[in-house]
Amino acid sequence: MPEPHHVLFKTLADPTRRAIFERLCRDGDTTVAALTARAGVSQPAVSKHLAILKRAGLVRDRQEGRQTHYSAELDALAPLVDWTNRMNGFWQNRFDDLEDLLKRMDQ
Amino acid sequence: MPEPHHVLFKTLADPTRRAIFERLCRDGDTTVAALTARAGVSQPAVSKHLAILKRAGLVRDRQEGRQTHYSAELDALAPLVDWTNRMNGFWQNRFDDLEDLLKRMDQ
DNA sequence: CAGATTAATAACCAGAGAGTTATCGATTTC
DNA sequence: GAAATCGATAACTCTCTGGTTATTAATCTG
Numbered sequence: 001m002p003e004p005h006h007v008l009f010k011t012l013a014d015p016t017r018r019a020i021f022e023r024l025c026r027d028g029d030t031t032v033a034a035l036t037a038r039a040g041v042s043q044p045a046v047s048k049h050l051a052i053l054k055r056a057g058l059v060r061d062r063q064e065g066r067q068t069h070y071s072a073e074l075d076a077l078a079p080l081v082d083w084t085n086r087m088n089g090f091w092q093n094r095f096d097d098l099e100d101l102l103k104r105m106d107q
Numbered sequence: 108m109p110e111p112h113h114v115l116f117k118t119l120a121d122p123t124r125r126a127i128f129e130r131l132c133r134d135g136d137t138t139v140a141a142l143t144a145r146a147g148v149s150q151p152a153v154s155k156h157l158a159i160l161k162r163a164g165l166v167r168d169r170q171e172g173r174q175t176h177y178s179a180e181l182d183a184l185a186p187l188v189d190w191t192n193r194m195n196g197f198w199q200n201r202f203d204d205l206e207d208l209l210k211r212m213d214q
Numbered sequence: 215c216a217g218a219t220t221a222a223t224a225a226c227c228a229g230a231g232a233g234t235t236a237t238c239g240a241t242t243t244c
Numbered sequence: 245g246a247a248a249t250c251g252a253t254a255a256c257t258c259t260c261t262g263g264t265t266a267t268t269a270a271t272c273t274g
Contacts, residue, residue: 006122006125009116009119009120009125010120012116012120013116013117013119013120014231014232015113016232016233017232018113018116021194022194022197025194025197025198026197026201028201031250031251032250032251032252033249033250033251036251041232041233041234042233042234042235043250043251043252044233044234044235044236044251044252044253044254045232045233045234046251047251047252047253048231048232048233048252048253049232050251050252051252065240065241065242065250066240066241066242066249066250066251067241067249067250067251068250068251068252072194072198074194074195074198077191077194077195080187080191081188081191084184084187084188084191087128087129087132087179087181087184088181088184090129090132090133091132091179091181094133094135121261121262123262123263124262138220138221139220139221139222140219140220140221143221148262148263148264149263149264149265150220150221150222151221151222151223151224151263151264151265151266152262152263152264153221154221154222154223155222155223155262155263156262157221157222158222172220172270172271172272173219173220173221173270173271173272174219174220174221174271175220175221175222
């Protein structure tokens with residue numbers, strides 16, 4: 001039931017959370033403190049977003065002394081790409097279908 | 108401020124709404140009644156979802172007598188594809204960066 | 215024209231979730 | 245060892261949104 005792309009849509013729908021992920025994609029390995037500095041929200045808020053990103057498989061964390069480094073797990077986006085491709089595939093199939101073509105002509 | 112991909116993530120994050128969009132991609136032009144039949148929610152709920160999909164540019168509507176036909180606007184997904192590509196691009200760039208390579212080696 | 219059907223809107227409700235402050239455990243530093 | 249720093253968790257609040265039922269406008273049908 002929980003299709004792989006669903007958790008991605010849910011997780012990336014929040015702008016703050018998506019911004020954190022984008023930053024990790026751009027800059028790579030980054031500490032929570034560094035992320036908080038530019039997130040525009042409190043540190044606990046950032047930690048919560050990171051936990052959600054982690055559960056979605058979008059980020060990895062790595063402990064180093066008292067600080068936690070996070071980095072993007074880019075492969076995790078695959079189901080999203082697959083989904084958009086599938087939508088495009090449906091579209092293509094419908095063009096091959098003569099029945100549908102006729103349905104479209106009389107609109 | 109409202110980046111083009113943001114509205115897409117927001118709109119497609121809801122499973123019911125995404126299911127409606129998927130159905131329109133698969134089956135093409137469909138009436139509200141037909142969509143409601145399989146949506147698992149009430150007709151007003153479906154209408155609201157369709158309104159949101161429409162504002163996001165993901166669907167078109169067409170009046171025919173007393174029924175409204177909706178169809179998917181597939182090009183609207185482009186900003187989503189662009190975004191994932193951009194994330195992948197960042198990833199590639201970081202591999203070209205020697206500084207980052209070193210940073211990754213000592214983890 | 216009366217009754218039925220279609221879909222949008224209004225008004226409302228309940229749950230989710232993103233934010234906050236406060237706190238705590240675990241480190242590092244002095 | 246005391247003080248400071250880092251980040252996760254707890255507890256709470258407030259808003260946003262997806263759902264509902266009721267209603268209405270518009271169209272079709274008998």
